[in-house]
Amino acid sequence: MTTSGPPLKRAQVERLVRYLHFVRQSKGRSAAxxxxxxxxxxxxxxxxxxxxxxxxxxxxxxxxxxxxxEILSAIEKRLGLDQGYRAVVVGAGRLGSALIAxxxxxxxxxxxxxxxxxxxxxxxxxxxxxxxxxxxxxxxIVRDKEVRLGILTVPDAAAGEMARRLACAGxxxxxxxxxxxxxxPEGVYVRHEHLSVGLAELxxxxxxxxxxx
Amino acid sequence: MTTSGPPLKRAQVERLVRYLHFVRQSKGRSAAxxxxxxxxxxxxxxxxxxxxxxxxxxxxxxxxxxxxxEILSAIEKRLGLDQGYRAVVVGAGRLGSALIAxxxxxxxxxxxxxxxxxxxxxxxxxxxxxxxxxxxxxxxIVRDKEVRLGILTVPDAAAGEMARRLACAGxxxxxxxxxxxxxxPEGVYVRHEHLSVGLAELxxxxxxxxxxx
Numbered sequence: 001m002t003t004s005g006p007p008l009k010r011a012q013v014e015r016l017v018r019y020l021h022f023v024r025q026s027k028g029r030s031a032a033x034x035x036x037x038x039x040x041x042x043x044x045x046x047x048x049x050x051x052x053x054x055x056x057x058x059x060x061x062x063x064x065x066x067x068x069x070e071i072l073s074a075i076e077k078r079l080g081l082d083q084g085y086r087a088v089v090v091g092a093g094r095l096g097s098a099l100i101a102x103x104x105x106x107x108x109x110x111x112x113x114x115x116x117x118x119x120x121x122x123x124x125x126x127x128x129x130x131x132x133x134x135x136x137x138x139x140x141i142v143r144d145k146e147v148r149l150g151i152l153t154v155p156d157a158a159a160g161e162m163a164r165r166l167a168c169a170g171x172x173x174x175x176x177x178x179x180x181x182x183x184x185p186e187g188v189y190v191r192h193e194h195l196s197v198g199l200a201e202l203x204x205x206x207x208x209x210x211x212x213x
Numbered sequence: 214m215t216t217s218g219p220p221l222k223r224a225q226v227e228r229l230v231r232y233l234h235f236v237r238q239s240k241g242r243s244a245a246x247x248x249x250x251x252x253x254x255x256x257x258x259x260x261x262x263x264x265x266x267x268x269x270x271x272x273x274x275x276x277x278x279x280x281x282x283e284i285l286s287a288i289e290k291r292l293g294l295d296q297g298y299r300a301v302v303v304g305a306g307r308l309g310s311a312l313i314a315x316x317x318x319x320x321x322x323x324x325x326x327x328x329x330x331x332x333x334x335x336x337x338x339x340x341x342x343x344x345x346x347x348x349x350x351x352x353x354i355v356r357d358k359e360v361r362l363g364i365l366t367v368p369d370a371a372a373g374e375m376a377r378r379l380a381c382a383g384x385x386x387x388x389x390x391x392x393x394x395x396x397x398p399e400g401v402y403v404r405h406e407h408l409s410v411g412l413a414e415l416x417x418x419x420x421x422x423x424x425x426x
Contacts, residue, residue, distance in 0.1 A: 010414060017413040021392060041394065079413050080420020094314050098307035099408075103368075104392055108412035148419050155316075173415050179234060179317055181254065189418045191411050195312075198404050199321035200230040200292050201223060202386050205402045206361050207293020 005055065005078070013079065015052050018042040020075045023068045024107070032065035081109045086145055088171070090162050091153035092117035092125075092132045095177055099151060100128035110149065114141045118158065135165060142169040149173045156180040163190075218268065218291070226292065228265050231255040233288045236281045237320070245278035294322045299358055301384070303375050304366035305330035305338075305345045308390055312364060313341035323362065327354045331371065348378060355382040362386045369393040376403075 008016070022041040023033060035053075039046040053059070053066060056074045060066040076082050089096045092115050100112050115130040117123065122132045133141060141147060150166035152159060152174055159178035166174055166188075173189040176182055179196050221229070235254040236246060248266075252259040266272070266279060269287045273279040289295050302309045305328050313325050328343040330336065335345045346354060354360060363379035365372060365387055372391035379387055379401075386402040389395055392409050 008417065013414050013417050014410050017407070017410045020413070021407075021409060022394070025393065079417045081413065081416050083416070083420055085416065085419050094307065094311035098311040101307050102408065104409050104412065108409060109416050110412055149415060173418055175411060175415055180238065181235070189415070191415055193408070193411050194230070194234075195315065195406070196234060196317050196321060197227050197230045198388060198406050199317065199323055200233070200294065201226050202362060202388055202402070202404055203294050203296070203298065203322045204221065204226050204292040205386055206298050207296055 008078070012052065012055070015042060015044065015048070016056065016075050016079060019049070019052070019071060020079075023071045026068070030068070032061075033068055033071070034065040035060060038066075081107075084109045084111065085149060086111050086113045086147045087149040087151050087175075088112070088114040088116060088138070088141055088145075088147045088166075089130075089151045089153060090116050090135065090138070090166060091155075091158075092119070092122050092127055093153060093155075096151070096153040097127050099153060099177075100130060112151070113145045113147060116141065118154075118162075135162070138165050139169040142166075142171055147171060149175060151175045151177070152182070153177045221291070225265065225268070228255060228257065228261070229269065229288050229292060232262070232265070232284060233292075236284045239281070243281070245274075246281055246284070247278040248273060251279075294320075297322045297324065298362060299324050299326045299360045300362035300364055300388075301325070301327040301329060301351070301354055301358075301360045301379075302343075302364045302366060303329050303348065303351070303379060304368075304371075305332070305335050305340055306366060306368075309364070309366040310340050312366060312390075313343060325364070326358045326360060329354065331367075331375075348375070351378050352382040355379075355384055360384060362388060364388045364390070365395070366390045 019038050035046045035049045038049045056078045058066055058070050058074045087110055089100060089112055115127060116133045116135045116138055118135050123134050125132050148171060150171040152162055154162050156178050159180040159182055163174055163182035163184055167184045176190055176192045184190055232251050248259045248262045251262045269291045271279060271283055271287045300323055302313060302325055328340060329346045329348045329351055331348050336347050338345050361384060363384040365375055367375050369391050372393040372395055376387055376395035376397055380397045389403055389405045397403055
């Protein structure tokens with residue numbers, strides 16, 4: 001527990017990530033960033049931006065703005081991104097391979113240290129510098145490498161069983177890319193990354209309706 | 214315009230997708246689904262579920278529940294999923310390849326009909342049954358194949374330029390998987406699929422804080 005203040009809600013975390021991302025992208029380009037620019041980037045009111053930043057201890061100076069380095073350090077600390085944690089990818093298919101190669105992980109404190117798959121033909125091959133291990137070794141891998149996050153990129157039909165195995169192996173959180181819902185014991189945090197929500201939103205827009213939001 | 218009623222907000226679309234997904238998964242297993250089960254699956258109040266379903270014209274029967282086929286048909290129609298639209302993937306890397314192979318597209322009315330990349334070494338190769346074309350052909354492809362959606366899976370540094378090209382080529386919406394923000398002309402709808410939000414949320418949870426949500 002390196003952070004302070006009351007627990008953040010999911011929507012607050014999302015907003016802080018947007019500010020963080022904007023400041024990281026524009027870092028070095030200016031000595032100060034205004035709440036107006038942050039608000040525009042995040043699609044929010046300026047007052048919301050100021051409130052969110054104040055909640056993590058960042059206060060701007062009138063007519064100057066916020067110091068980028070201060071925003072970065074405050075949000076990274078509040079979100080625990082300065083700590084680092086290890087993950088295993090379950091499912092050595094295209095999506096699993098794509099995620100292993102995703103350059104953003106390190107910037108959010110995450111390191112993929114192992115890769116497992118149920119397909120005997122994949123076991124022993126190397127993807128993105130990681131050897132594919134059999135799922136039977138999941139428990140051992142999680143324990144030995146101190147893995148705290150399982151990234152689930154298996155087909156829907158296998159998602160439930162693999163989530164169960166991850167939970168039994170002792171991970172504290174699961175990042176689920178399968179569309180299937182998964183049941184996990186209390187205490188295991190699940191983040192669903194439902195591509196279908198994006199697909200449906202786009203289909204809805206293309207069908208001729210414009211969101212009122 | 215095949216749908217009726219006022220435009221839906223993004224959060225409403227997301228909730229409808231959750232109901233749709235649950236009913237699709239459990240279809241055939243029961244003759245009726247209760248608002249309690251839908252609410253549990255979606256993590257919402259029963260009253261919210263009933264309100265959302267009523268908004269798309271679905272009303273349950275007391276002590277029986279909702280008919281799955283009615284939910285499916287009403288939500289699919291309201292979201293425009295029954296219409297079908299074509300997409301081009303820009304970026305033939307791992308993520309682009311993973312998305313082409315994603316089995317969920319068809320169920321949301323989407324068909325990937327073309328794939329382009331800026332890398333001369335990839336041009337002419339075949340990925341998931343699609344030939345990789347040069348980005349210079351984007352305009353022609355969008356016009357000839359009546360493509361309405363661009364799926365952006367290029368590295369951050371190329372995202373802005375490729376979004377501009379997609380907009381010029383005439384797509385109506387962009388599904389952006391790059392972490393970089395993109396500027397598009399008014400009238401082009403953008404859905405950002407920020408993996409970094411998921412990463413940050415998981416990092417925050419693993420840092421020892423539990424969301425109050």
